[in-house]
Amino acid sequence: MARTIQSLERAAAVLRLLAGGERRLGLSDIASTLGLAKGTAHGLLRTLQQEGFVEQDPASGRYQLGAELLRLGNSYLDVHELRARALVWTDDLARSSGESVYLGVLHQQGVLIVHHVFRPDDSRQVLEVGAMQPLHSTALGKVLAAYDPVAHSEAMDSEREALTTRTITDPEAFEGVLELTRARGWAADVEETWEGVASIAAPVHDRRRMPVGAVAVTGAVERVCADGEIQPRLVAAVRDCARAVSRDLGAGRF
Template identity: 75%
Template sequence: MSGSIQSVERAAAILRLLGGGERRMGLTDIASTLGLAKATAHGILRTLQQEGFVEQDAATGRYQLGAELLRLGNSYLDIHDLRARALVWTDDLARSSGESVHLGVPHQGGVLVVHHVFRPDDSRQVVEVGAMQPLHSSAMGKALAAFDPVVRTQLLAADRPRFTARTVTGRRDVEDLLEVVREQGWASDLEESWEGLASVASPVHDRRGVAVGAVGVTGAVERVRESRDGAVRPALVAAVRDCARAVTRDLGGGRFRIN
């Protein structure tokens, strides 16, 4: 097992130091408190400052935590707030649909599953929290890309591998598909990511009207569709959209129009 990286440990120690106590400290105080050479402390602070994790007051030269840490912290809190507020509604969706339910957020060019409710039967299932789903073929990915311009740009700029014969990969075809998703307010994945599986998902918006996540159900294609070659079951679409609306309202997004 590899050891820790000393420079990262020292950077973390500086951030913790600035996060407590006086909040603003000079180079000499930081170095002496942590037992570092001034040159070493200065080099780490300069790097942290370049990345936005630390700021330096121009008048006093003292250091404090930077805005980038606040942004990352808010992102962490947003995900946990989203998950906390979705717990009851996703449980209800799993019970009413009889299928497994996923809650996902955009992450590194894909969809990160942050919550997973098992299908309410006795079948053997595996927890999928932490798994990644593709943007271009998964229902949650398409729901997010259709309502978030940043995610849409990432999807169109990235490689779009073909997972099954049904996977849509062409740029123009993907753009047309996202337009349909925006108009109807929900997305589907009918054996586009995995053979034999189908999903339906709808976006979740926060109080700013931003699509911060997506909620969806996944099951065998014959249960999600009315027939093998038919449309998605309307009752399943309605249940997913109702769940997304409920979570959106709990996040303070009720004043925004939700398709």
């Protein structure tokens, strides 16, 4: 059996206690309930407080869960709400486009795929939920970098590797792509990440009109493009899907 880290186990126990008990607990209550020495409990609480996971009431000295823990929880819920709201619309997009559909969010300097709808045919396909895609070369990544300031910084500050001969690595040229993406409301990737593959993506916004993800159609270049250009019908379909998901998240009509 793998060994566990005792301090982390104890910190988790403190958080569970604060989450499941009274709204605020004193040091003595926490120490006695968990069977810890007061000095040990105080050290754990001080560390959790410094990280924002625990807050101490100035008047009573009692402890409660902190705002940082709430933020992390909301982040988890936001991703799952995004996926739940997108299920029907992404299924419809896959049927109408005849191509695979992906839903992605910013995660660790890349794009995390949180939902994947297979291309509606009998071809063998692999589920890519949980896979990571590059920020700088994919349509999903370009959309996130264009609309999300954090994603923009990640894309500009990280090394933009040339994955194919079409990958844009020059900073000024890449910034120009992001400006174009914001101007027209969608991004494309034509063999910039994988040879023979093209993609179109549009942003998804929440009730605060903040970018929370992107939706994309991906398929063979010969199907996504016509006469060397992205097919307008697919652009319209992807943008309609992104707007529909955004409306379901409370963004309103735009």
